[in-house]
Amino acid sequence: MRLPRLHRLAGRRVTAYGLDCAGYLALAVATVPAGLLLRRQRTFIERDLLVVSAVLPLAATGWATRVESGPASATGGKRRQQLVVRDHRTGCPPSTGATLLRNTVKILVPWQLGHIATITGITGGFDRNRPLTLVTTVASYGLIAAALATVALGDGRALHDRVAGTVVVEAASS
Template identity: 40%
Template sequence: MAAAQESTRPALWSRVLASLVDYLVILGWMLALAATVALLRLSTGKFCNWLELGPAGAQLLGFAVLVLPVGIYLFLTESSAAQATLGKRRLQLQVVDGRTGERASTPRILLRTAVKLLPWEMAHFSVWNFAAIASTGSTTFPVWLYTVAVVANVLPAVYLLMVGMQREGRGPHDLAAGTKVVRLRPAPAELLPGLR
């Protein structure tokens, strides 16, 4: 019989540490992509210029090879029976429904993942558009593009501040999806009838 669990709001440091563990997983994927690019360079003698696809094509390719796999990792692990990424599991954290404390539904986890990755995708969008404009020889960039880049870089700090300051430690991704992250701990023996 599985031990009963109760949950508490996790400390900010545990959320940050769990994220760092997950970033190591993401870094592993990025290193695999870099190795693939290097192998392609060795076999073809040239680097693939993603901008030949145009800014939208480069954005789509970047999404397909980097953001989508990371999103799949986050979604599959947080919607699994463990309800946690590898980093969260290591720190005994779990994503739950913010109202009931039960397992969050698949649509909630999907929305949580999308909102969580939004700043990253906005940053990629701005980078590809800056690169496309710069490749024409222009050094003048539109204000809207600077705005997207600034917002993309400020949002992660906003997410972190909200997790640290919000009463239940919920960032924008949790608030949008109706989820929250909790720390698991074994229930005290007196709360487990019949185990004495």
């Protein structure tokens, strides 16, 4: 049995995403002092944590949407890897709507599913086999695995590219 070949841009796309995630991590670390101050003020209930946890994924999604729909058509990681996002049908830079959909599927949904799984898990969800904890855990990892598999195999269009009608190509070929 022959193994499927990796798409030629898979390594560069994963590297670009890793670079972007390092930036998201820096943003998250920068919020630690505010979190510690808030923690001293009161005890959060699960609902509060779930609402607050959405702020960073929303910010990251908004930022990625803005830069991918702007003149660069790429996040910082993609620019470093000389990649750009294009409309799959026309080859033109994507619309704001397409990049918003793309980044919602790519960033917001898996990140927030992970937050929900973690928050409900640490508040007893894993001990009680709480359905919300189990479903969000499986869904977040499943979404990440599907995105990686679709980037690496076949035509290289990730799940979020397929949903949004976009494609990532080399900057020189655009």
